[in-house]
Amino acid sequence: MMKSWLATYTPALLFSSVLSISLLSSAVLSSSVQATSIKTKTLYQDSLLKADLVSEFDGVIWGLTLISDTEAVLTLRKGQAFHLDLITGKQTKLSGLPKIATRGQGGLLDVAASPEYNESGWLYFTYSKPATQGATVALGRAKLRGSQLTNWEDVFITQSASTSGQHFGSRIAFDNQGYLYFGIGDRGERPNGQNLRNHAGAILRLHLDGRTPKDNPFVGRTDAQDAIWSYGHRNPQGLFFDKGTNTLWSNEHGPRGGDEINKIKRGANYGWPIVSYGKEYWGPISVGDGTEKAGIENPLKVFIPSIAPSALHIYQGQLFDGWQGNHISLALAKRHLNLVTFNDQGEPTETRYLGELDERFRSIAEDSKGYLYLGTDSGKLIRLSGAD
Numbered sequence: 001m002m003k004s005w006l007a008t009y010t011p012a013l014l015f016s017s018v019l020s021i022s023l024l025s026s027a028v029l030s031s032s033v034q035a036t037s038i039k040t041k042t043l044y045q046d047s048l049l050k051a052d053l054v055s056e057f058d059g060v061i062w063g064l065t066l067i068s069d070t071e072a073v074l075t076l077r078k079g080q081a082f083h084l085d086l087i088t089g090k091q092t093k094l095s096g097l098p099k100i101a102t103r104g105q106g107g108l109l110d111v112a113a114s115p116e117y118n119e120s121g122w123l124y125f126t127y128s129k130p131a132t133q134g135a136t137v138a139l140g141r142a143k144l145r146g147s148q149l150t151n152w153e154d155v156f157i158t159q160s161a162s163t164s165g166q167h168f169g170s171r172i173a174f175d176n177q178g179y180l181y182f183g184i185g186d187r188g189e190r191p192n193g194q195n196l197r198n199h200a201g202a203i204l205r206l207h208l209d210g211r212t213p214k215d216n217p218f219v220g221r222t223d224a225q226d227a228i229w230s231y232g233h234r235n236p237q238g239l240f241f242d243k244g245t246n247t248l249w250s251n252e253h254g255p256r257g258g259d260e261i262n263k264i265k266r267g268a269n270y271g272w273p274i275v276s277y278g279k280e281y282w283g284p285i286s287v288g289d290g291t292e293k294a295g296i297e298n299p300l301k302v303f304i305p306s307i308a309p310s311a312l313h314i315y316q317g318q319l320f321d322g323w324q325g326n327h328i329s330l331a332l333a334k335r336h337l338n339l340v341t342f343n344d345q346g347e348p349t350e351t352r353y354l355g356e357l358d359e360r361f362r363s364i365a366e367d368s369k370g371y372l373y374l375g376t377d378s379g380k381l382i383r384l385s386g387a388d
Contacts, residue, residue, distance in 0.1 A: 038089035040383065044356050047387055049320060051354060054373070054381045055089055057082065061375025063111035064363040065123070072365070073123060073144065074375060077107035081125075083144065084381070096142060096149030101128040101135035104165020110182070110363075112172040114141075114208065122208070123149070126170035126182055134163035137170060137184050137199070139210065155210030158199040159225065164188030167200075167253075171239035171311065176246060179213060180206050181264075183250060185235035186272065193232050193272035196224035201272065203236060203250065203264055205229035217267030232270035232296065238312025238329060251309040251329050254278035255287050259306045260299035261327060261340060261348075271296040277304060301327075301340055301348040308333035310362045317370020319386040330361035332377070337361060357382075 040052035059076035066072050072084045079100040083092040100108050106128030114122040121143040129138035139156040142149035167185025174180055183203045186192040192200035196218060204227040205216055218224035238251035248264040258278025262270055275296055276287040292298055303309065310330045315323040327340040336355040340348050354361070359382075363375035372384040 038085075038087060043382065044354065045387060049353070050385050050387050051357065052383045052385070054086065054383045055084055055091065057091070057379040057381070059379055060107075060377045061363055061379060061381060062107065062109050063125070064365045064373060064375045064381075065111050065113045066365045066367055066373070067113050067117060067123075067144070069367045069369065072373065072381075073111055073113070074363070074381070075108045075111045075125065076379075077109065078102055079108050081108060081111065081149065083147070092147050094144070094147055094149050096152055098127070098140060098152060098154070099130055101130045103128070103135065106135050106165055106168055109168060109170035110172045112174070115174045115178065116208075124172055124180065126168075126172060128168055129154070129157060131161040133161045134165070136161040137168055139172075139180075139182060139206070155208075156204070156206055156227070158184055158204070158227075160184050160187055160192075160198055160200040162187035162189060162200070167235040169233070169236045169252075171237055171250075173239040173241040173248065175241045175248065176243050178208060180208055181229065181239060181241065181248060183233060183236035183239050183252075185233065185237075185253075190273040193234060194269075194274065196221075196228060196231060199225055199227065201233050202228045202231040203233060203239070203248075229266060230264050230268045230270060232268075232272050232274070234272040234276075237310045240312045240314055242314045244316075244325070249312060249314070249327065251312045253308060254303075254306060256281050257304045257306050258287070259303035259309050261301035261309075261312070261329060262297065262299050265297065268297045269295060270299075277302045278306070300342065300346060301350075303338075306333055307331035307336075307338060309338070310360075311364045313364045313366065313372075315370075315372075316366060317372075319370040320384075328364065328372075330364055330374070332360040332362065335360055337374070 044051040059078045062077040063075035070086045075081050079102045081094040109126040112124045122141045124141045128135040137158045138154050140154045142152040166188035169183035169185040172182045186201035212226040219226045236250045236252040241248050251261045255278035275293050313328040329338040337353040339351045360377035365373045374382045
């Protein structure tokens with residue numbers, strides 16, 4: 001009769017062997033994790049939050065979207081797109097982009113994953129498209145296959161061509177009903193803000209395939225573009241749909257002073273350039289005929305002096321005490337993260353963070369755990385987490 005191998009072990013020897021195997025397994029697992037986990041560098045930490053450098057790119061990170069908690073797709077304004085593995089840190093440059101007019105403030109701008117991304121695989125992009133007169137703003141979409149963007153199609157080419165190289169707007173948002181919104185600046189030509197015959201100075205509302213919804217406010221009018229949802233905008237670089245309150249928000253650049261946060265309403269006029277809180281760049285002269293006028297929506301928050309607001313986000317997570325449900329407006333000129341809280345009377349209070357980093361914060365995304373990712377003009381991708 002064969003003896004069991006266990007019979008040759010004393011209790012002490014058996015324990016020693018099991019412990020050795022356990023320690024070896026832990027060491028192998030630890031080594032594997034260290035070899036594949038992204039290495040971050042802490043840039044700043046205080047009692048509330050910690051800012052870690054996740055990755056660096058050569059260019060302005062204009063757009064940023066998370067396709068999972070471990071994968072990001074981002075755009076560089078100079079005309080490049082990347083996939084980033086947030087676990088390993090591997091950057092993959094993506095091919096398949098169209099021809100892009102990279103001049104002035106133009107280039108490859110926002111990127112946003114479709115709300116049905118897991119089923120459809122569509123990624124949406126805004127970019128400045130070469131036109132006979134300079135460049136216009138276009139909305140395209142494509143699918144990610146390895147290192148390629150495939151099935152690219154321009155689903156909407158706006159009538160906003162200009163040679164100015166300014167005020168492209170271009171941030172993308174999706175609502176609860178599956179509609180897509182994106183903003184376009186006045187293209188550096190002020191009258192466009194009140195001109196409904198083109199798309200400049202407006203926020204547009206579309207179906208995901210680029211068709212115009214039949215219930216858009218100006219459908220059927222011969223003096224207006226069907227895709228327009230709101231108008232009177234100077235340069236809305238931030239756009240966010242709060243699905244909890246079913247509300248579309250934007251922030252936009254004023255001239256010298258007068259940056260705004262607005263609640264976007266169907267068919268509403270936001271005043272540019274008729275009314276403004278800003279002044280001319282060349283002197284202390286106010287732009288427009290005052291700050292308010294009948295029939296024009298007033299901003300809910302005005303920044304004087306300007307902070308040059310870029311992306312807008314309403315925080316959903318729990319990592320930062322007092323942030324949930326409040327507005328994050330990223331600042332370019334004043335180089336900080338601006339948290340705006342509205343009280344029950346709608347009065348805003350702002351708190352500024354991360355000024356110590358001296359970065360122009362351009363783009364933002366939040367993962368399912370509440371971590372925030374910030375893209376900067378210097379090419380840094382920064383992750384915000386709660387303080388240790």
